[in-house]
Amino acid sequence: MTSTLIESEDRREYRATRRRGLAVDLSMTLATVLVALVIGFLVILATGKDPVAAYEALLTGPLERSFRVGRWLEDATTLTLLGLSVAIPFRARQISLGAESQLYAGALAAATVAIFLPLPPVAVVLVPLVAAAAAGAGMGFVPGSMKARLGANEIVATLMLNAIVVRVYDYLVNGPLKEPGSSAVHSERIQPDSALTPLTEWLGIPFGRANVGFLLMLLTAVALWLLVTRTPLGYRIRMTGSNPHFAEYGGIRVPRAIEWSFVIGGAVAGLAGAHLVQGVYGRLEPGLAGSLAFEGIVVALLARNNPLVVVVAGLFYSYLRAGGDIMEQQTDVGTEIVVVIQAVIVLLVTAQALPDLLKRRLARGPAPAAQGRPVTGAASNGRTSAGGHTDGRSGVGGASHGLPATGGRVGDRRRGGTDPQGRPGAAHDADGDGHPGGARGEGEAR
Amino acid sequence: MSSVLDVVLSSAFLAAVLRVATPYLLAAMGGLVAERAGISNIALEGQMLSAACTGALVAGYSGSVAAGALAGVTVAVLLGVLLAALRLELGADAIIAGIGLNLLASGGTAYAVFTLLGDKGGTSGLKSGTLPTVPLPGIEDIPVLGDVLSGQNMLTWLAFLAAPFVAWLFYRTRFGFHLRAVGEMPDAAASVGIAVRRVQYAGLALSGALAGLAGVFLSMGYVSFFVRDMTAGRGFIALAAVFLGGLRPWGVFLAALGFGAAEALAVQLGTLDVPPQLVSTIPYAMTLVALALYAWRRKRRGAGEVAPASL
Numbered sequence: 001m002t003s004t005l006i007e008s009e010d011r012r013e014y015r016a017t018r019r020r021g022l023a024v025d026l027s028m029t030l031a032t033v034l035v036a037l038v039i040g041f042l043v044i045l046a047t048g049k050d051p052v053a054a055y056e057a058l059l060t061g062p063l064e065r066s067f068r069v070g071r072w073l074e075d076a077t078t079l080t081l082l083g084l085s086v087a088i089p090f091r092a093r094q095i096s097l098g099a100e101s102q103l104y105a106g107a108l109a110a111a112t113v114a115i116f117l118p119l120p121p122v123a124v125v126l127v128p129l130v131a132a133a134a135a136g137a138g139m140g141f142v143p144g145s146m147k148a149r150l151g152a153n154e155i156v157a158t159l160m161l162n163a164i165v166v167r168v169y170d171y172l173v174n175g176p177l178k179e180p181g182s183s184a185v186h187s188e189r190i191q192p193d194s195a196l197t198p199l200t201e202w203l204g205i206p207f208g209r210a211n212v213g214f215l216l217m218l219l220t221a222v223a224l225w226l227l228v229t230r231t232p233l234g235y236r237i238r239m240t241g242s243n244p245h246f247a248e249y250g251g252i253r254v255p256r257a258i259e260w261s262f263v264i265g266g267a268v269a270g271l272a273g274a275h276l277v278q279g280v281y282g283r284l285e286p287g288l289a290g291s292l293a294f295e296g297i298v299v300a301l302l303a304r305n306n307p308l309v310v311v312v313a314g315l316f317y318s319y320l321r322a323g324g325d326i327m328e329q330q331t332d333v334g335t336e337i338v339v340v341i342q343a344v345i346v347l348l349v350t351a352q353a354l355p356d357l358l359k360r361r362l363a364r365g366p367a368p369a370a371q372g373r374p375v376t377g378a379a380s381n382g383r384t385s386a387g388g389h390t391d392g393r394s395g396v397g398g399a400s401h402g403l404p405a406t407g408g409r410v411g412d413r414r415r416g417g418t419d420p421q422g423r424p425g426a427a428h429d430a431d432g433d434g435h436p437g438g439a440r441g442e443g444e445a446r
Numbered sequence: 447m448s449s450v451l452d453v454v455l456s457s458a459f460l461a462a463v464l465r466v467a468t469p470y471l472l473a474a475m476g477g478l479v480a481e482r483a484g485i486s487n488i489a490l491e492g493q494m495l496s497a498a499c500t501g502a503l504v505a506g507y508s509g510s511v512a513a514g515a516l517a518g519v520t521v522a523v524l525l526g527v528l529l530a531a532l533r534l535e536l537g538a539d540a541i542i543a544g545i546g547l548n549l550l551a552s553g554g555t556a557y558a559v560f561t562l563l564g565d566k567g568g569t570s571g572l573k574s575g576t577l578p579t580v581p582l583p584g585i586e587d588i589p590v591l592g593d594v595l596s597g598q599n600m601l602t603w604l605a606f607l608a609a610p611f612v613a614w615l616f617y618r619t620r621f622g623f624h625l626r627a628v629g630e631m632p633d634a635a636a637s638v639g640i641a642v643r644r645v646q647y648a649g650l651a652l653s654g655a656l657a658g659l660a661g662v663f664l665s666m667g668y669v670s671f672f673v674r675d676m677t678a679g680r681g682f683i684a685l686a687a688v689f690l691g692g693l694r695p696w697g698v699f700l701a702a703l704g705f706g707a708a709e710a711l712a713v714q715l716g717t718l719d720v721p722p723q724l725v726s727t728i729p730y731a732m733t734l735v736a737l738a739l740y741a742w743r744r745k746r747r748g749a750g751e752v753a754p755a756s757l
Contacts, residue, residue: 047561095541142734150741155488155541156689157737159682163730171723291552297545334560339553346546350538 029302029309032348033316040341044333054333061326062319070199070207072315072322074280077210077217078272078289079321080314082296084217084224085136085269087305089144089154091228092261093241098143098158099269100293101165102136106270108169109135110277111177111284114190124193129216129274136270137263139165144262148255154262162293173284187284196279211279218311220268225307227264237261269293298342301349317342459714464602465668466713467706469494469660469677471605473684474702475612476656478695480526481688482616483649484629488544489529490657491681492551493522497661499555499569502672503562506572515577515666519658525551526654530647548681556674568673569665576670577601577662601663608656609699616695625649657681683730690733692740705729 037055044051062072082099089096110132113119119127143157177187196211228234236257239247244254276288299317303309324338473490480487487493497518505514525547532538560566579599616622627635628645636642660680665672683705691698712726 043557047557049561095539146738146741150738150745152737152741153689155486156686157734160686160730160734160737163679163683164727164734167723167727167730171721174723175721294545294549297542298549301542334557334566336553336557336560339549340557343546343550343553346549347532347538347543350542350546351532351536 029304029313032302032345035348036341036344039344040337043340044337049333050331051333054327054331054337057327057330058320058323058338060323061330062322066205067208068322068326070210072318073199073210073214074208075321076315076318077213077275077279078292079296079299079318080217080311081220081268081272081275082292083299083303083310083314084221084307085265085267085272086297087300087303087307087310088224088228088237088265088268089140089258089261090300090305091241092237092258093244094144094147094154094258094261096140096143096158096262096265097155097294097297098140098161098262098266099272099296100162100289101158102139102266102269103273103276103289103293104165104169105135105139106132106273107277107284107288108172108177108273109270110274111187111190114194114278115177115188115283118191121193124191125196125278128190128194128278129271132270132274132277133267134270136273137267139270140262140264140266141259144259144266147262148258169284169288170286173286177284179283185286189283190278194278195282196275209280211275213275213279216271216275220271221307221311224264224268228307233257233260269296272296295342298346302345459710461598462710462714463703463707464598464606466710467703468599468602468605468663468667469680470684470687470702470706471699472601472608472660472663473657473681474687474691474698475608475695476653476660477685477688478612478691478693478698479615479625479649479656480653481693482629483625483646483653484632485530485533485646485650486540486544486685487526487529487650487653487657488541488682488685489525489547489551490653490660490684491677491679492544492548493525493654493657494661494664494677494681495548495551495555495675496525497522497658498665498676499558499661499672501662502569502572502574502665502670503558505666506569506574511575511577511666514574515662518662518666519655522658522661523651523654526650526652526657527647529654530650534643534646552675555672559672559674566674568671568676570671570673572671574666574670574672576668577666599663599667601659601667604659605663609695613695621645621648657684660684686730686733690736701733704732 041051041055044054062068082103085099085102086096110128113131114124114128117127118124139161143152143154143161146152146157147154173187174185179186179188196213196216199205199207199210199212199214202212226234228238236247236252237260239250239252240254240257240261247257248254272292273288277284281288295317299310299313302317303311303313320338320341321335324335327333327337328335473494476493477487477490499518500521501514501518503514504517505511508514529540529543529547532543533540556566559569563569563571565571577600614622616626624635624640624645625648627638627640628642628649632642635645661677664676664680684702687701687705688698691701708726708729712722715722715725
């Protein structure tokens with residue numbers, strides 16, 4: 001009896017902590033976005049343009065006509081899928097930059113099936129999707145297994161794979177898959193039955209090219225959320241991400257978890273490719289995805305790798321992209337300002353110590369500017385080894401289980417090691433810039 | 447097949463290799479310095495792009511090529527310092543911060559060009575000029591060698607000097623020794639009195655300067671204008687060369703040269719029947735295989751289950 005009472009109390013407390021964490025996460029995300037928007041506003045102002053008119057177009061434009069809403073939803077589908085695809089390996093603390101190769105492989109697979117393979121009614125839509133997911137998964141498996149089995153750097157591996165696959169794609173679209181007799185460079189159109197049904201057909205609202213892929217994307221997000229939070233595999237991936245040594249000790253086969261995170265992520269990116277082929281363009285186009293693959297990383301970061309939040313971040317970011325185009329049409333401000341805003345978001349999200357610094361300053365009241373700085377620098381500098389990403393991973397890891405946990409821990413530890421001057425372990429500090437103390441602190445935390 | 451051989455052995459091709467390899471060599475050396483300082487510089491791409499854009503713009507508006515080049519390199523240095531600051535002061539992940547800086551460069555340059563010139567494509571409307579080429583009086587007249595070596599851009603020569611410079615810096619100077627120590631084991635370096643953060647800042651600034659020279663070459667070397675996203679992934683390839691070269695100056699030099707040669711070859715073969723896209727995948731495939739082999743060998747040697755951060 002008592003044990004169940006304690007258990008339920010524990011559980012309540014755990015849930016309360018989680019709710020608080022989510023609230024902090026959300027407000028941090030909102031604050032990040034807000035600051036980025038303000039900076040974008042200032043940049044427009046500084047370049048001598050009218051920021052108010054520009055922002056009006058940017059922020060209200062996409063909702064003004066239904067086909068603009070359609071364009072937004074269409075873009076959000078691809079972008080969110082890409083965000084989801086990197087969020088999964090990020091959860092295992094793997095920095096996969098391979099969404100590009102996975103997307104192109106998926107697009108190729110979907111298009112090849114959808115153009116050349118005659119299939120019965122339902123299969124004609126589904127088989128290309130499955131083929132795309134499989135191709136993407138395959139492209140994820142290569143760097144994933146290289147990392148998991150051999151310890152090869154996944155960043156280099158995924159970048160190389162991107163370079164290869166994009167070139168092969170380019171070759172195929174210009175060569176074997178090029179539409180015969182056409183002067184333009186693109187493939188033949190897919191069979192009409194393979195196309196994802198446009199939302200217009202269902203809802204009767206002219207939504208342009210937006211299609212059921214959007215619903216598919218929502219389903220994928222929910223499925224991935226369930227996978228991450230409710231399944232043993234998801235648990236293994238999360239544990240691997242938060243502390244691989246502990247996970248190993250607890251009997252989790254870390255390499256397997258890493259490999260799976262890449263494969264799953266790859267499959268989702270493959271679906272993004274299928275969406276572009278079956279839903280948006282209806283064929284293979286050169287440079288199909290533009291810079292979307294890297295923008296997916298922003299979405300995942302902004303959402304702190306929570307699949308459900310990725311949907312929100314994806315919708316938000318596509319909204320900005322759609323608004324940026326309208327802004328450029330209606331005002332003299334270039335759409336690129338959106339990329340600048342996005343970059344500021346990334347930089348703010350990565351600057352982990354920033355919210356921590358802010359929190360401590362709020363807790364202590366106004367403090368001299370010099371006080372917090374060396375502490376932060378030293379702590380973050382600890383354990384930077386040859387490549388700088390052993391410790392660097394903490395950025396992604398921290399993001400994956402939310403800032404409050406990491407931030408709080410770091411903050412406490414720093415306070416613990418701080419002498420009255422606000423420097424960590426200054427007594428052991430040989431060069432006087434705060435290193436050894438901070439470095440030791442970081443070591444203990446692991 | 448003989449036609450391929452003809453192409454490869456022509457002096458025009460060899461000259462093209464030197465030219466095409468220039469940005470790779472410079473950027474890869476930049477990446478190497480940062481990597482050995484313990485901060486992965488994935489922002490090479492953005493640094494090159496910003497430098498290329500700033501160089502062309504400043505040269506175009508001021509009328510001075512030298513001022514343009516200097517401004518370009520300065521911007522890249524500042525981005526390097528910013529990356530170091532994000533990493534060291536704010537605890538940012540170097541990779542993610544680097545991606546952010548790349549985005550910033552991509553959006554920022556395009557926005558700047560569009561705002562200043564009203565042109566989305568680039569600065570071709572601006573008269574920017576190029577950095578001088580170097581004629582070699584004695585060698586110019588030697589049949590093949592003269593065609594290959596003489597008349598190359600001054601930055602090409604600088605690029606080929608970058609590797610010995612970095613090697614000298616790493617292994618012959620105090621700063622280089624500190625840099626490697628900091629990258630290898632910051633705690634140990636700090637305990638013997640090396641100002642870890644100062645060394646890392648300096649390393650990242652130098653890294654940015656080298657990447658900046660690479661960018662300046664793109665917009666002010668062979669051509670005299672900036673084109674949107676004209677780096678086209680060269681920064682990432684340079685980073686791959688850093689790893690493929692085993693984090694050693696001469697290894698990185700050879701890897702970068704190899705990437706340059708492969709790209710030049712792909713361009714040349716465009717006129718023949720061989721699909722240039724497939725030819726240009728060769729260096730990347732080689733890198734992938736080399737990466738796997740290297741990791742496999744290290745694992746067999748039993749370097750422990752935890753892989754070092756690099757490679």
